[in-house]
């Protein structure tokens with residue numbers, strides 16, 4: 078698999094937020110890496126006085142990730158993933174079989190539109206090592222839903238990823254794997270544990286993590 082992040086001959090630009098915190102950026106970025114296409118990363122610091130103005134240079138949606146290709150601007154992680162699938166069909170970013178592909182799309186779509194408790198209560202922080210002290214019922218229910226989704230897919234595919242090879246659905250769940258790790262939410266099921274390890278060992282995930290660890294966190298200052 079070609080690996081072309083920070084390419085000087087980019088096929089497109091991908092505008093992303095902090096690697097430590099921006100889970101939507103991570104999803105689109107992993108799909109971009111998996112596409113095998115060379116791209117240039119443009120980094121924007123989130124939660125900063127200049128964030129809105131910087132994002133506004135690329136999109137009026139007010140959010141990252143954004144894919145820019147000449148005059149073409151695609152925003153929102155799922156739309157970006159679908160566009161990359163069209164740009165790079167040989168990368169097989171979705172499973173080949175129609176039924177499995179539809180199922181994988183359902184997984185990614187549910188991740189994209191659902192799990193509000195997980196998002197609010199366990200927001201992505203790749204540098205966090207403190208276990209969460211309390212989980213609300215809503216968060217617990219969503220964690221159980223995710224475990225069920227993973228088990229159902231892995232039982233059929235037998236891994237290494239949800240539907241066999243790494244696909245867009247895995248990119249969409251990758252930040253969740255790290256939420257479980259960073260918030261000390263332990264898994265018992267060996268199949269689920271192995272899946273989480275396979276995500277951590279993915280070459281794109283490792284590259285993202287290395288860069289996240291090098292990011293400096295800006296202290297929040299008060300007068």
Ligand SMILES: N[C@@H](CCC(=O)N[C@@H](CS)C(=O)NCC(=O)O)C(=O)O
Pocket residue numbers: 094098099100101102123124128129139140141142152153154155189
């Ligand atoms: N539905 C959007 C969500 C994008 C999103 O919420 N991005 C956050 C960062 S992870 C953002 O840009 N926030 C703007 C800000 O922090 O100012 C997607 O899937 O791309």
